[in-house]
Every structure is written in C-alpha cells, then in structure tokens.
Amino acid sequence: MSSEEVAFYEKEKERLVKEISKVVEEIALTINNINRSQEGTVTLARDKVTGEMNMWKHLRDLGEAKAKDRADELLASSGPHTEAFSASAGSNRALSSSTSGDATPRAQS
Incomplete structure (x- = not known):
C-alpha cells in the first residue's frame, strides 16, 4: 500500500x-x-x-x-315512636342492604 x-x-x-x-x-x-x-x-x-x-x-x-x-x-x-324506630332502623338497614342492595332504612309495619 x-x-x-x-x-x-x-x-x-x-x-x-x-x-x-x-x-x-x-x-x-x-x-x-x-x-x-x-x-x-x-x-x-x-x-x-x-x-x-x-x-x-x-x-x-x-x-x-x-x-x-x-x-x-x-x-x-317520626314523632313519639322515635326510639323504637331508631332501635329497629339499624337492623332494617342491615336486612335491606343484604337482601335488596338498597341501604335506605325502612320502618317495620
């Protein structure tokens, strides 16, 4: 090269x-x-x-x-039965939320 x-x-x-x-x-x-x-x-x-x-x-x-x-x-x-409603509201909430999927409280009839 x-x-x-x-x-x-x-x-x-x-x-x-x-x-x-x-x-x-x-x-x-x-x-x-x-x-x-x-x-x-x-x-x-x-x-x-x-x-x-x-x-x-x-x-x-x-x-x-x-x-x-x-x-x-x-x-x-709710009037005079407030305490009864208050006591049952918690159980109703649990029941309604487990059965219907709706967590709104319902009064027992």
Whole structure:
C-alpha cells in the first residue's frame, strides 16, 4: 500500500469516527429528552390520579354526611315512636342492604 492510500484510509477512518461520535451524541440527547418527557408524563398522571382520589373521597364523605343528615331528619320527624324506630332502623338497614342492595332504612309495619 502506498502512503497516499494509507493517508486516504486514515482520513476516511477519522471522518467515520467523527460521524459515529456525532450519531452517538444525538442518540444520547434523544434518550435524555425521552426520559425527561416520560418523567413529566408520569408526574402529570400521578397528579391526576391523586386529584381524582381526593375528589372521590370528598364525594363519598359528602354523600355519607348527607345520608346521616337525612336519617337524622327522618328520625326527628317520626314523632313519639322515635326510639323504637331508631332501635329497629339499624337492623332494617342491615336486612335491606343484604337482601335488596338498597341501604335506605325502612320502618317495620
């Protein structure tokens, strides 16, 4: 091999090494960008789920409070047999929720 050929191959080798290095740097940059994007997506998803869980808990608590207030209203307006109704309401709730799936208290007739 002549010195001109060796010089040509050395230059070509350097050019290819630079090109490969450039591609590797671009790949590393792309991977870093993807990782940052995924972290942002995970953070947004986590925040969304946390917000939805908090909303669900709030609505559940609100529903329980409203149901309790309504039960108290019914007990207060039921007249002189309030204590008897109050005592039987718990068993009626358990019975009605286990048989019909409806947890509303029912007075015994």
